[in-house]
Structures are given as structure tokens and as C-alpha cells.
Amino acid sequence: MPASNAPKKVVALSSGGGHWVQLLRLRPAFAECEVTYVTTRPGFAADLEPGSAFRVIPDCNRDRRLQTVACALSVLVLLLRIRPDVIISTGALPGFLAVFIAKKLGIRTIWVDSVANAEELSLSGQKAGRHADLWLTQWQHLAQPDGPHHFGSVL
Secondary structure (H helix, E strand, O other), rough: OOOOOOEEEEEEEEEEOHHHHHHHOOOOHOOEEEEEEOOOOHHHHHHHHOOOOOEOOOOOOHHHHHHHHHHHHHHHHHHHOOOOEEEEEEOOHHHHHHHHHHHHOOOOOOOOOOOOOOOOHHHHHHHHOOOOEEEEOOOOOHHOOOEEEEEOOOO
16 A cells, blocks of 8 residues: 555546547646556557656447457556556546446546536446546536536536
């Protein structure tokens, strides 16, 4: 177990596109943490400061079952190697898999549903909420007493 003054180890994981952009907007919250950024596209390493810990996992969606299994196994191995204190995700299916697996491993979990889901939570967000220690929406009208909660938007 890390010493109490050791920085928290965080895995910040998302799919590409808007999910990645939103995750990057959360970087100030990780200022005092040891962060490993994880996404589905190798080129996104260019969005980070030089020397940032960066990993790539296979992309997947609910229609690509074999890729979903590959993604889940990749996430499991990654979490077992890094042993983070917390994982945070902005979606989509790779993020749900990470939150689900992390919770089973006893890792604290945070889900931030995409700002693009203004009318209802994303499918991944609906499912991830049951496994997240902190479940957030970026739309006040989607917040519920038992979650998701609303504390603002990252965009």
C-alpha cells in the first residue's frame, strides 16, 4: 500500500473523439496524481505533455463482440499491472468495461457521462452507473438523487 503522502495512482481512460476531449478537460483535477492515460488511438499521445504515461487498448462497440473481449482482457491486464487507486472514464464501451473490471478488483471508480448525451444518459453511462463509486452527468436535468449527480460540465 502506498504511503499516505504518495501521489494517488489514477487511470484516466476513454474512447476516442469527444470522450477523449472531455477526459483531457479533467486534467487539472489530476494535478497531484500519478496518471496513466488510456485510450483506443495511438495518435492521441500527442495530446499529452511529453513524458506522460500513455497506453492504448483495443477499441470496441456492442456490435463487435470479439473486439469487446479483446478490450476487456487488455483492460484487465493493464489494471493488474498499474494497480491504480482510482479509475475515471468519460466513456464509451471501453470505459464501461474499465469501470466494471476495476470495481471487481476493488479499485475506486468514477464515471462522467458524455456531454453529448443531453436528452438521456448514454447506454454505457446507464450501465456504468451501477458499478461506479461516483456517477456523474454533465446535464443538471439528468441528475437523480441516487445518481447520476451533477456538479457542472467539462465543456
